[in-house]
Amino acid sequence: MEDLKQKLKVQIIEALNLQDTKPEDIDDNAPLFGEGLGLDSIDSLELMVLLERHYQIKVEDPREGRKILQSVQSMAEFIQSKQPA
Amino acid sequence: MAERVFITGMGMITAIGDTVAANLGSLRQQQSGLGFTCYIDTIYKEVLPVAEVKHSTAELSTMAGVPNTPEYTRTTLLGLLAMQEALQQAGISDLQQEPTGFINASTVGGMCDTEKVYFDITDPEKEGDFLKYIDTLDCADCTQRIADTVGFTEYITTVSTACSSSANALMYGARLIKQGLLRRVICGGTEALTRFTLNGFNSLKNVDKRPCRPFDQQRNGLNLGEGAAYLVLESESLVRENNSVILAELSGYCNSNEAFHPTSPSPEGDGAFAAMKNALAMSGRNTADVQYVNVHGTATLNNDVSEGKALERLFGAQVPPFSSTKPFTGHTLAAAGAIEAIYAVLAIQHQVIFPNLNYSEKMEELSIAPETRLLEQVPVNTVISNSFGFGGNNASLVISKYEG
Amino acid sequence: MKGKCYIQGLAAITPQHTFEGNLFSQPLVSTGANVFAVTEPDYKTFIPANSLRRISRLLKMGLTTALKCMQDSGLSVPDAIVTGTGKGSLQDTERFLKDIRQYEERALNPTPFIQSTYNAVNGMIAVQQQVTTYNNTFVHRGFSFESALLDSMLLLEEGASHTLTGAFDEISAEHFYIKSRIGHWKKEMVNSAALYDHLTPGTISGEGAVFFTLTAAPTTQSYARVAGLKMLYKPSLTALTTGLATFLSQHGLSAKDIDLVITGRNGDNNFEHYYRQLDLGLPQVSQLPFKHLCGEYETAGAFALWLGAHMLKAQQVPQQWFPMVSQFPATLNRILIYNHFFGDQHTFILLERTAAPAV
Numbered sequence: 001m002e003d004l005k006q007k008l009k010v011q012i013i014e015a016l017n018l019q020d021t022k023p024e025d026i027d028d029n030a031p032l033f034g035e036g037l038g039l040d041s042i043d044s045l046e047l048m049v050l051l052e053r054h055y056q057i058k059v060e061d062p063r064e065g066r067k068i069l070q071s072v073q074s075m076a077e078f079i080q081s082k083q084p085a
Numbered sequence: 086m087a088e089r090v091f092i093t094g095m096g097m098i099t100a101i102g103d104t105v106a107a108n109l110g111s112l113r114q115q116q117s118g119l120g121f122t123c124y125i126d127t128i129y130k131e132v133l134p135v136a137e138v139k140h141s142t143a144e145l146s147t148m149a150g151v152p153n154t155p156e157y158t159r160t161t162l163l164g165l166l167a168m169q170e171a172l173q174q175a176g177i178s179d180l181q182q183e184p185t186g187f188i189n190a191s192t193v194g195g196m197c198d199t200e201k202v203y204f205d206i207t208d209p210e211k212e213g214d215f216l217k218y219i220d221t222l223d224c225a226d227c228t229q230r231i232a233d234t235v236g237f238t239e240y241i242t243t244v245s246t247a248c249s250s251s252a253n254a255l256m257y258g259a260r261l262i263k264q265g266l267l268r269r270v271i272c273g274g275t276e277a278l279t280r281f282t283l284n285g286f287n288s289l290k291n292v293d294k295r296p297c298r299p300f301d302q303q304r305n306g307l308n309l310g311e312g313a314a315y316l317v318l319e320s321e322s323l324v325r326e327n328n329s330v331i332l333a334e335l336s337g338y339c340n341s342n343e344a345f346h347p348t349s350p351s352p353e354g355d356g357a358f359a360a361m362k363n364a365l366a367m368s369g370r371n372t373a374d375v376q377y378v379n380v381h382g383t384a385t386l387n388n389d390v391s392e393g394k395a396l397e398r399l400f401g402a403q404v405p406p407f408s409s410t411k412p413f414t415g416h417t418l419a420a421a422g423a424i425e426a427i428y429a430v431l432a433i434q435h436q437v438i439f440p441n442l443n444y445s446e447k448m449e450e451l452s453i454a455p456e457t458r459l460l461e462q463v464p465v466n467t468v469i470s471n472s473f474g475f476g477g478n479n480a481s482l483v484i485s486k487y488e489g
Numbered sequence: 490m491k492g493k494c495y496i497q498g499l500a501a502i503t504p505q506h507t508f509e510g511n512l513f514s515q516p517l518v519s520t521g522a523n524v525f526a527v528t529e530p531d532y533k534t535f536i537p538a539n540s541l542r543r544i545s546r547l548l549k550m551g552l553t554t555a556l557k558c559m560q561d562s563g564l565s566v567p568d569a570i571v572t573g574t575g576k577g578s579l580q581d582t583e584r585f586l587k588d589i590r591q592y593e594e595r596a597l598n599p600t601p602f603i604q605s606t607y608n609a610v611n612g613m614i615a616v617q618q619q620v621t622t623y624n625n626t627f628v629h630r631g632f633s634f635e636s637a638l639l640d641s642m643l644l645l646e647e648g649a650s651h652t653l654t655g656a657f658d659e660i661s662a663e664h665f666y667i668k669s670r671i672g673h674w675k676k677e678m679v680n681s682a683a684l685y686d687h688l689t690p691g692t693i694s695g696e697g698a699v700f701f702t703l704t705a706a707p708t709t710q711s712y713a714r715v716a717g718l719k720m721l722y723k724p725s726l727t728a729l730t731t732g733l734a735t736f737l738s739q740h741g742l743s744a745k746d747i748d749l750v751i752t753g754r755n756g757d758n759n760f761e762h763y764y765r766q767l768d769l770g771l772p773q774v775s776q777l778p779f780k781h782l783c784g785e786y787e788t789a790g791a792f793a794l795w796l797g798a799h800m801l802k803a804q805q806v807p808q809q810w811f812p813m814v815s816q817f818p819a820t821l822n823r824i825l826i827y828n829h830f831f832g833d834q835h836t837f838i839l840l841e842r843t844a845a846p847a848v
Contacts, residue, residue, distance in 0.1 A: 015543065016543070017537070017542040017543060018542060019542055020538060038539050040346075040350060041346070041348075042347065042599060042600060042603065044601070045288065045289060045290060045598075045599050046598055048290075049288075049596050049597065049598050052595070052596035053592075053596045054818065058596075060290075060750070061290075062290045062291075062386070065254070065290075093571040117780060127594060128593065128594045128595075129594065155646065174727075191628070192606070192607070200586065200589075202588065203586055206667055206670070207666065207667060209666075210742070214768050216670055216671065218668055219668070219670060220669045220671065222574060222667070223576060223628065223629040223630065224607065224628040224629070225575070225628065225629040225632075225633075228629060229833070233723075238722060238723070239722070240720055240722065241629070241630040241632070241722050242627055242632050242633075242636040242720075243627065243628050243629040244625065244627060244628070245577075245606075245607035245608060245626050245627070245628040246607075246608045246611075246624070246625060246626050247606050247607075247608055253625055257625070257640060260640075260644070260647070264643055264646060264647075274616065276684075280589065281585065281586065281602075282592070282598055283587065284589050284594050284602070285585065285587075285599070285602035285605075286595040287594075287597070287605075288598065288599035288602055289599045289602070289603075320660065337768055340619050340623045340624060340625065341621060341622060341623070341624075342611075342612075342615045342623075343615075343621070343622040344615040344616050344618075344619050344620055344621045345616065346616065346643060347603050347609065347613070348599075348603055349610050355621070356621065382839070437565070444793075449689055474608075475604060475606050475608065475609075475612065476609060476612025476615070476644065477612050477615055477616070477624070478608060478611075478612070478624055
């Protein structure tokens, strides 16, 4: 789980081109949108692309996406829940 | 006093008909044009419904009477067919008799054809006839091919403001007339389905796998469509001089911007509200005079909330019958504003209100519901037609019955 | 169109050092590659980092130029944003086409699609400056900028106090190659500074972003007045001559009233005859060509207008940029700009000194 979260942070920074952000700047539970990293709805679509490209998980419904993409923690939990044990 | 601007001719082609009359017939028969594509090469061929014009590009070139060569893209051919009908309907046989402007609209130009050969074009190893498509990469190409084929030599230009493009083309044409730069301008837009655009909207996750359901609680996105439409706009003095038949008056218009987000409207519909309000004010009509609103109604989650809120704000408890005709034609992007402007004229000419198909459940955010029945023999004298797009571009047109 | 239209502010990102500093002391930048790239400023001072991370090159160029132009004008939020672009964001269009192919239409990032939309720059300016009024974008090759200018002149006539009017185009290596396949560029490499000595097929490619703040009334700060504008579509040589004569006479002018002509000459012998035709209609008028400064592109006319406006205000020519010109006019009251794009879209713009004496 910790490895996954670390990897996710690196992937998020790369996908969203967050040039001045380092993985350690992102708190596991901090909201990614609005206050936290200040991401918007287009970022959320890009993060869904990230999930699909790196984890082969397709999020169809944007409303569902919003829940999954709340934080690094929620993303990681979702990825784990989708992966074979 | 600026001159009034009248509509004296119309031409169109969409998935529900090759002519204005055929479109009216399908609207009345409640016959949707949505289905699966025959002509786009995409993995979504049997997944995402589209409203495609039911002719191959080769057939379109025969219909338009031009050679089936790369110079005439599907975008150009659709436009050419609509233009030929508009000129014929307006009784214009020689464009040289009166300096005539042509304001076209396009979102991706000849992409429908160029996307098929793009990687050949960029490959130095490859040579061939496909190199002729290079000229069609931009939005100006279709405008010029249409202009050259039918003989426009005066001012021509092309507008591209995403989904409001042809509404803005009409507005710009009307303003050229009002300021006396030209007495006749033909305005509208043309749009062919492309894999590029289909994937673009799909990447935004706002394409419905089912026929779109505007203003429905369960709506889940838009369906794309293709088509073209042009309206002949003439100044009052020219109309008097030629004794032209007036189909309707373009009495008001407004272009406003959301300044909110690259692709989403503001939740309270500020831009839509401002566009409708100002267009109506310009027309000299008030809200009680409006008998029908042809809404933008794409059936995306955001548009319909925003546009619905704007309707409630503008009309209060007396929202007139409104419907989205996108379930008939799909969202035809650059052509949508002109196609729906023609539907507004048809509503006035035939005293009819077109139904909003696929509606069953009221949206929780709104207290209003679209008109789902075909209403015949109803008084329709003033119609608002909305077109809203990416980049926050909002355009509303007010089209009125000519009453002297 | 006759105009009560004044240039109150301007800004440009071009291959020359035009974004900052005194243009009259900037050295001439040249290229030997047949393609000019703009000199990019530091965008960070204009665009918040959180926005900058996502937006592509043309959008940065366009947005930054627009913001700088508003600063230069000293005016608040404009009543309209009107722009022209021939190609929009090429890099985004190219990227989305490649993504579709590479990822086989699955898991596509929407950003290049959104930014490939021709009105994307306008949308960004509107959001950043909260401009909720008129917004329009023209995309018609060599008429793109001039249509935006005409639209702006109409708006000022209709009562707008000021408009933000601009143009932007970029060139990419891929697109340079594509257009080379239909003979747009010279086959032999030429030095841009010696462009006019090589009268052979094709020209050199360029790019740029230029914005103007246009007002309905002059101020002490105004650069110049856009007095007239005319676009001619595919004119014959006769129609071009008549068009010029009519344009001048509509403004009560004849050739002798024009102090300087800025011409779009670009060393392309396929289309040189149009410029020669113009020379016949304007004998003995000083000329400055400008394509050796910015290359050829759809909205290069905006560069010419920027140059003309600066010269009228300063009553001076940046002579260091014109080593090929030996004589410059002493006073500048009226400048005529004549440009065309590969022979199809021809444009005349009449530019006057704000306090020009009447003819």
